[in-house]
Amino acid sequence: MKLKLTWIAQALLAFYACPSLCFQHVIPRNINQKPTQVIGGVTVIDTPLVRAAQAYARQVSANYLYNHIIRTWLFGALTISHNTTLQETVDLEVHALASILHDLGLVLNGTWITKERRFEVDSAETATSFVEDQLTYRDEAAEWDAHRLQLLFDSILLSSEPKFSLYKQATVAATVQGVLVDVGEAAYGITSTEYDNVEAAFPRLNFISGVNRTLVELCATKPNTTYDSWQQAFGDAFVPGYSAIGYRLFDVFH
Numbered sequence: 001m002k003l004k005l006t007w008i009a010q011a012l013l014a015f016y017a018c019p020s021l022c023f024q025h026v027i028p029r030n031i032n033q034k035p036t037q038v039i040g041g042v043t044v045i046d047t048p049l050v051r052a053a054q055a056y057a058r059q060v061s062a063n064y065l066y067n068h069i070i071r072t073w074l075f076g077a078l079t080i081s082h083n084t085t086l087q088e089t090v091d092l093e094v095h096a097l098a099s100i101l102h103d104l105g106l107v108l109n110g111t112w113i114t115k116e117r118r119f120e121v122d123s124a125e126t127a128t129s130f131v132e133d134q135l136t137y138r139d140e141a142a143e144w145d146a147h148r149l150q151l152l153f154d155s156i157l158l159s160s161e162p163k164f165s166l167y168k169q170a171t172v173a174a175t176v177q178g179v180l181v182d183v184g185e186a187a188y189g190i191t192s193t194e195y196d197n198v199e200a201a202f203p204r205l206n207f208i209s210g211v212n213r214t215l216v217e218l219c220a221t222k223p224n225t226t227y228d229s230w231q232q233a234f235g236d237a238f239v240p241g242y243s244a245i246g247y248r249l250f251d252v253f254h
């Protein structure tokens with residue numbers, strides 16, 4: 001009885017702590033009760049699926065990109081650890097998988113890269129297929145319903161658009177919060193020591209020039225997917241012959 005009341009109180013708290021219009025999905029109470037491991041000084045969830053995603057990302061990604069996605073995961077995990085509301089509402093395994101797989105669409109030599117979809121869609125599609133494929137032969141299949149797969153898809157799809165994702169489910173928001181800390185600075189209660197430990201374990205390497213090169217190549221090779229997005233600026237600045245004119249909503253009206 002005592003446990004049950006605690007659970008109801010937690011569920012209510014999760015709803016009432018929700019700012020204005022955002023939607024919070026209250027996660028099943030036991031879903032985050034998993035083994036943990038410590039990476040870069042951060043305690044994170046440790047499941048076979050998370051390990052498989054790490055190995056996959058390591059295998060296909062350039063070093064600068066791999067370190068970025070792992071820092072994104074660790075900064076997101078730190079954000080969650082500093083916030084009791086997030087602890088009650090984030091699905092930690094989905095958050096880990098979303099963070100680790102969120103930039104597969106920037107692995108431009110990947111066989112999964114399409115010509116016609118934004119890179120975030122390539123990332124979300126590829127990541128969700130990867131997890132579905134893993135589930136065909138893993139014991140955890142019973143823990144994965146359509147909702148969790150959708151949450152994974154959406155967390156990745158919106159991982160580059162904080163103007164939307166910060167107002168979505170806590171898992172979606174925590175994923176982009178990790179990205180924001182990595183491309184910005186320590187925030188959300190993360191201390192400078194925590195930040196430095198993560199950076200020391202997964203150094204930036206040539207992060208700025210690597211991202212720049214990748215985004216320039218993205219604009220050169222799939223220009224139609226970059227018009228009217230934040231990626232467009234890289235094409236405008238650095239890709240000869242690149243022009244969004246004719247492809248913007250503005251052009252439809254004029």
Ligand SMILES: *[C@@H]1O[C@H](CO)[C@@H](O)[C@H](O)[C@H]1NC(C)=O
Pocket residue numbers: 059060061062107109110111
């Ligand atoms: C893409 O190239 C990187 C080197 O930049 C390499 O490490 C990685 O394995 C390649 N990925 C694929 C999917 O071929």
Ligand SMILES: *[C@@H]1O[C@H](CO)[C@@H](O)[C@H](O)[C@H]1NC(C)=O
Pocket residue numbers: 017018019083084085086173188
């Ligand atoms: C914790 O996260 C919730 C949901 O994102 C947010 O509304 C709240 O302001 C955060 N609390 C603190 C102390 O940062």
Ligand SMILES: *[C@@H]1O[C@H](CO)[C@@H](O)[C@H](O)[C@H]1NC(C)=O
Pocket residue numbers: 208209212213216238
């Ligand atoms: C980005 O790439 C362009 C084109 O190669 C280059 O001219 C520019 O200096 C690069 N910027 C950074 C910060 O690496």
Ligand SMILES: *[C@@H]1O[C@H](CO)[C@@H](O)[C@H](O)[C@H]1NC(C)=O
Pocket residue numbers: 115116223224
């Ligand atoms: C870009 O879109 C235009 C108009 O829909 C189309 O004609 C063109 O073939 C597309 N280019 C590429 C590279 O997909």
